[in-house]
Amino acid sequence: MAVPEEGSVVETGDQAAPVGWVERTAFDYTAMAEAETAATWDGNARVYQWKDEYGDVGPAFEELEVELFGDPESRRDRQTGLDFSKIEQIEVIQEGPQRIEYIKTFADAGIHPVMLRNIELCGYEVPTPIQKFTIPAILQGYDVIGVAQTGSGKTAAYLIPILSKLMGKAKKLGAPRPNPARFQEGVDNVIAEPLVVVVVPTRELAVQIFNEARKLCYRSMLRPCVVYGGVPVREQGGLLSRGCDILIGTPGRLKDFIGRPEVLSLRRLKYMIIDEADEMLNDDWESELQAILSEQDVGNVYYGLFSATFPKAARDLAKKYLCDSHVRFRVGRAGSTTENIKQMIVEVSREGKNETLLTLLEEMNGVRTIIFVNSRQAADTLDDFLFNMKLPVTSIHSDRTQVEREAAMRAFRSGQAPILVATGVTARGIDVRNVMHVINYDLPSIEYGGIEEYTHRIGRTGRIGHRGVATSFFTERDEPLASVLTRTLLETNQDIPDFLQAYIPENWSSGTKVKFETESDFDPNDVAGAGEGCGDEGGGWNTADNVQGDSGGGWGNSGGNDANEAANASGGGWGADAAQPAAGAGW
């Protein structure tokens, strides 16, 4: 990366962008708010649709394929330069009485041929460590807890096996749906009866997972939908009324739709995934989550909990609901960071933060950067400050309208505004390619997430084999975090600045394991099993006995041959003939 000369500025007409940065764009938030009714929401993005005559698998559509997966050239390039070696070295710990034989390649897993092709189109060559375990476990019908570092492919770790299992069975298991080619609003509307629900804490994450589902559902009959706050309920209801097999949503909006049985019913639900499980178990979501969990058909639903950290609240939920048969996978220590991120802690005074920030942005200029602050007001103030310094910045926080939030994310993703100022919660789980630098302008305080929040925040960079830098400003206020922060740095062999040296544990020497009192790992005595929710008694977590041969569903057989078996069951719904594009087919 080019280091600019000190204080140098590139003159570009009357706008002068500091060296290395694109010109700033002024975002008119008031106009955006007024345009809300005419907005094109991210959740309205096109999904693959089929005609009845296709059978279980539809033909490819080049235009949509490029929209979903990018052009073929960029697909190939995506994998170059990825360094999986650090991820590969991390030990995967399997807990629970069941032993799952892990897969080495996607082809090993016995997944549906269309899913295999979609994985290839995504550019995924080998499964990540968490995927190696959760794919066979979910295919075999186990409830799963997956705890793995940020950016380690947890979304695909549950979507691939679930969608693969459902491919070829949508007709049999799913609700009748209108033919999209002939759909008439108000005439053909159906009640949405999803087979899968994914609950996530933020709107941005809901859209992101919806986009991953759009890719992985390509050419199948499975129709993904997303619902989240800030968009008129009527609009989202309209999308649901065309049928929905995979529903991704934020808890408040999901609860709202559950209260409208003429729009949404969970009676066909087979899989419930709680992503970013630790955040979802925050007190703020409790009533919504309870409403969603209590809605299901007892004993008939498979569960998955996924997160990068697993604090006590999440462990308590697992303890309450999970049965003996569930499997837990931990990639490294729960809450640990990845070695692909270079972490730097800089001591600053509160007054000196802006100046230090400008220096940093000058040193690492032009790269996609996320700056975290601790309050909405601070986000607005910092956005203004950076904009006045002629930097291409945008910001996102929960007081913004949905139009503003989506516009900010689009500007950041496209590179129009490569600097994003965000509060921690709104940026939870977001995955933007090539975020090279994360800056904690404010470190998260112990009361607001502490070290676990730190892990999630810096995890916006150094994702999936890429490398990144995370710089955090440390003021005297951050003293309570010093000890655990130092140990987190030691764990991945980071440099410890002088002012943190005193927090290096006594007797610690390089290569020894660092101890964490808030160890997010499961205590072996804390194992679930006596959960109220087992079997028929409550929350509906499955036992080993009911994993197989789900009545009428025709699934739940131990993984491996699912694709072939479904092909037989559906009268050869895929295979060469069915997969051929039908002449003149539309979607």
Ligand SMILES: Nc1ncnc2c1ncn2[C@@H]1O[C@H](COP(=O)(O)OP(=O)(O)OP(=O)(O)O)[C@@H](O)[C@H]1O
């Ligand atoms: N096997 C794979 N090979 C290459 N890339 C992959 C693979 N699996 C997933 N990815 C990509 O890795 C990125 C990170 O995945 P994802 O967002 O699911 O991570 P995560 O573990 O959920 O992170 P976080 O905890 O921060 O939410 C995504 O861009 C995804 O498309």
